[in-house]
Amino acid sequence: MGSLIGELEAREAAARARVEALEAEIVELTARLEGEREAWSRLRITRETVAEVIMELGEPGTTAPVAGGLEPEGVVEPGVRVVGAIMVPHWSEGLSVDVLPDVYRDIVEVVADAAKPVQAKQIVPRIGLPAVTAKIEGTRGKLKRLVERGWLVEGRPGQFTVAHPGRDVKSVNSRNDKGSSL
Incomplete structure (x- = not known):
C-alpha cells in the first residue's frame, strides 16, 4: 500500500511543478502583453496627433486620414479639429464584427x-484579461460603447446581449472557450 501512496505523491508533485511553471509563464506573458499594449497605445495616440496636425495644416476641403483605410464620411471644414477616427462604428445592416477593433470584436463574440x-x-x-477591478x-466601458453604437443591448443594468442575433457574429472565441457556457 505504501508504493501506491508514494506514486500518488510523486504524481501530485509533478502536477504541482507543471502548474507552477505555467503560472510563471503566465506572469511573463502578462508583462509582455502589457508592454505591447503600451506600445500600441502610444502608436495610436501618435497617429491621432499626426492626423490632427495634418488637418490643421491642410488646405480647405482636405479629408481626415483615418485608421483601417476607411474614408471619412465627408469633407472636413477648415478650422474643425479632428482628433481621430471612430474606432467603433455604429452598427448598420450588412456590417460585420470584422470592422470592430480586436478587443471589441472579442467582446461581441463572447456575448x-x-x-x-x-x-x-x-x-x-x-x-484573456485578469479578473481585476480595473479590467x-x-x-464595462467598452460594453456601454457597444450598446451606444447599436452592437449590444443592455436589457437590465449590467446585463448585456447581442442587439442583432445571428447577424455575422461568428464564434472566433473558441480559443478562449474551454467548453463552458456563461
Missing part, C-alpha cells in the same frame, strides 16, 4: 456565444 445575458466580470476572463471596469 454572442453566451446562452443568457452576461456581465463584464464574466467577459473579462474569456477575452472589469474598462470592459
Whole structure:
C-alpha cells in the first residue's frame, strides 16, 4: 500500500511543478502583453496627433486620414479639429464584427456565444484579461460603447446581449472557450 501512496505523491508533485511553471509563464506573458499594449497605445495616440496636425495644416476641403483605410464620411471644414477616427462604428445592416477593433470584436463574440445575458466580470476572463477591478471596469466601458453604437443591448443594468442575433457574429472565441457556457 505504501508504493501506491508514494506514486500518488510523486504524481501530485509533478502536477504541482507543471502548474507552477505555467503560472510563471503566465506572469511573463502578462508583462509582455502589457508592454505591447503600451506600445500600441502610444502608436495610436501618435497617429491621432499626426492626423490632427495634418488637418490643421491642410488646405480647405482636405479629408481626415483615418485608421483601417476607411474614408471619412465627408469633407472636413477648415478650422474643425479632428482628433481621430471612430474606432467603433455604429452598427448598420450588412456590417460585420470584422470592422470592430480586436478587443471589441472579442467582446461581441463572447456575448454572442453566451446562452443568457452576461456581465463584464464574466467577459473579462474569456477575452484573456485578469479578473481585476480595473479590467472589469474598462470592459464595462467598452460594453456601454457597444450598446451606444447599436452592437449590444443592455436589457437590465449590467446585463448585456447581442442587439442583432445571428447577424455575422461568428464564434472566433473558441480559443478562449474551454467548453463552458456563461
